[in-house]
Amino acid sequence: MTAVTFNTKFAYGVGQVAEGLKNSALGMFVLFYYNQVLGLPATLAGLALFIALLFDAVTDPLAGSLSDNWQSRLGRRHPFMYASALPLAVMFFLLFMPPQGMGTWGLFTWLTVFIVLTRAAMTLYHVPHIALGAELSEDYEERTKIVAIRYFLSFVGWLLAYYLGFGWFFADSEEFPRGQFNTAAYGPFAAWVSVLMFITILWSAVGTHHRIPYLPVNPPSSEVMSFGRVIMRTFREIAEALKNRDFMWTFSGTLLIFIMVGVDNGLNLYMFEYFWELSSDDKLMLMLLYPGGIMAGTLLTPYLHRYFNKRHGITLGITGWSLCQILPIFLRFFGWFPENGSAELATTLTAIKFVQGVAAAQSLVSFQSMIADIADEHELRHGKRQEGIFFAAGSFAAKATSGLGSFAAGIALDLIDWPRGEHIQTAADVPVETLANLGLTYGPIVSGFAVISVLFVVQCKMTRQQHEETTRRLASLRAQRAGGTGQQPA
Numbered sequence: 001m002t003a004v005t006f007n008t009k010f011a012y013g014v015g016q017v018a019e020g021l022k023n024s025a026l027g028m029f030v031l032f033y034y035n036q037v038l039g040l041p042a043t044l045a046g047l048a049l050f051i052a053l054l055f056d057a058v059t060d061p062l063a064g065s066l067s068d069n070w071q072s073r074l075g076r077r078h079p080f081m082y083a084s085a086l087p088l089a090v091m092f093f094l095l096f097m098p099p100q101g102m103g104t105w106g107l108f109t110w111l112t113v114f115i116v117l118t119r120a121a122m123t124l125y126h127v128p129h130i131a132l133g134a135e136l137s138e139d140y141e142e143r144t145k146i147v148a149i150r151y152f153l154s155f156v157g158w159l160l161a162y163y164l165g166f167g168w169f170f171a172d173s174e175e176f177p178r179g180q181f182n183t184a185a186y187g188p189f190a191a192w193v194s195v196l197m198f199i200t201i202l203w204s205a206v207g208t209h210h211r212i213p214y215l216p217v218n219p220p221s222s223e224v225m226s227f228g229r230v231i232m233r234t235f236r237e238i239a240e241a242l243k244n245r246d247f248m249w250t251f252s253g254t255l256l257i258f259i260m261v262g263v264d265n266g267l268n269l270y271m272f273e274y275f276w277e278l279s280s281d282d283k284l285m286l287m288l289l290y291p292g293g294i295m296a297g298t299l300l301t302p303y304l305h306r307y308f309n310k311r312h313g314i315t316l317g318i319t320g321w322s323l324c325q326i327l328p329i330f331l332r333f334f335g336w337f338p339e340n341g342s343a344e345l346a347t348t349l350t351a352i353k354f355v356q357g358v359a360a361a362q363s364l365v366s367f368q369s370m371i372a373d374i375a376d377e378h379e380l381r382h383g384k385r386q387e388g389i390f391f392a393a394g395s396f397a398a399k400a401t402s403g404l405g406s407f408a409a410g411i412a413l414d415l416i417d418w419p420r421g422e423h424i425q426t427a428a429d430v431p432v433e434t435l436a437n438l439g440l441t442y443g444p445i446v447s448g449f450a451v452i453s454v455l456f457v458v459q460c461k462m463t464r465q466q467h468e469e470t471t472r473r474l475a476s477l478r479a480q481r482a483g484g485t486g487q488q489p490a
Helices: 006-037 042-069 078-095 104-136 140-169 183-207 209-214 227-242 245-275 280-304 310-333 343-382 387-399 404-415 432-447 450-457 464-485
Strands: none
Touching: 006 042, 006 078, 006 104, 006 140, 006 183, 006 245, 006 280, 006 404, 042 078, 042 104, 042 227, 042 387, 042 404, 078 104, 078 183, 104 140, 104 343, 104 387, 140 183, 140 280, 140 343, 183 209, 227 245, 227 343, 227 387, 245 280, 245 310, 245 343, 245 404, 245 432, 245 450, 280 310, 280 343, 310 343, 310 432, 310 450, 343 387, 343 464
16 A cells, blocks of 8 residues: 555545534534524424434444445445535535424424434445545554544634634624524525535545545455345444444443533533623634644644553543533632633633643544554454444444434423523523523533543553554455455555
8 A cells, every 4th residue: 555645634634624514513503593593492402413313323334334345446435425515515504494484393393304314414425434544544653643634624624613603604793792693694604614515525535536546445245235235234244343342342432422522512502602601702712722722632642642552542531621621610610710701711711622622632533543443453353344334433423412412412401491582692581590500511410421431441452562463464364365366455
């Protein structure tokens, strides 16, 4: 396999901008828009996102299995990347364009249908795309660099979405002192995000097209594949993946942290708007610095992986993220935090969010890089490349942020009797006890699950030395197979 140039790594990483745009828009704006602006009960809005996650539980591994076994002149991954760009852009735009005058159940149906279609289109692209990253290199540290570039550019997507939202379409104005309540701005916002996703997906597909001849392939199968057989094969491959102990523990622990982040995303606007009473400029700065911290953290992760195993990076990230989540709430309850409306408040929150982002990057990059190593181990045991199945699990875990996380956030809002509607625009419109319960949910309650997450991850025993031995044995086996068939090893 030829060396991977920086231009190729960058083109590959640009594809993650689309996922960053989608994740930030869904995590930050969808629940608030349908609940607080359009008046849909928070539990129903969260339920729609949870239903979409149930579909993801099927479509993510299905997309992984299909791309693992796909045979075409465009290879295994690129056909899906090309095919997904336009459907994703259209479905995302329609998600933010419900017809006027829809009642509660009409809004719920519209949200459910188009959130499912949006995420299905993203799955068609995202699972093959992240699986492609594992195929570009087999080197332990090089893989971390590829994932780091991908995550760095993913949060460029987050920054773009936040800028378009808080800095442009939802900025406070004389007409709309609270810009998030400007109903007419959501359509143009969605249109811009849709166009950017379309462009970056095609950029990634075209920019990595030249690598197709060097990518691994699976032997062609003579089996005629009906839809039913594809489903059965997918479940069979999932069962094989779940037998991998390191994968199961790591995935379980990471899934929990993604759900925690999802609750955080779902409640962020409520916290910024009512608990901290931030201006749109302060909210913009706060939300830009969190992805900025993640981007800085991605640059740090490859350096740390020279000295620590990847599972240590995951536990470090989980612990740091949780401490940053709890600290401001505890300090506020004890009266040791800057007052609302002060310049010190925004500055302090921004600094904490930046550090939280640096910590989060350690978990995100380490987990994705480790999945590639686990896929190598799986090939050694079973003789088949199945990056798609393993990365489908990673995709599902990430989607849990706006699925299970938003569902839990919606339930939490109803449990604390959060008032909804456009007339609830300031903290004075919300009972003090309700505000306190919002802070408790956002901080200590959510972060308490970090303990369980860390306990899961530390059960993973994979090390750099194990992976080096795996790649050595794989190279030997591939050379033997190539010698027997006259083909060059992938």
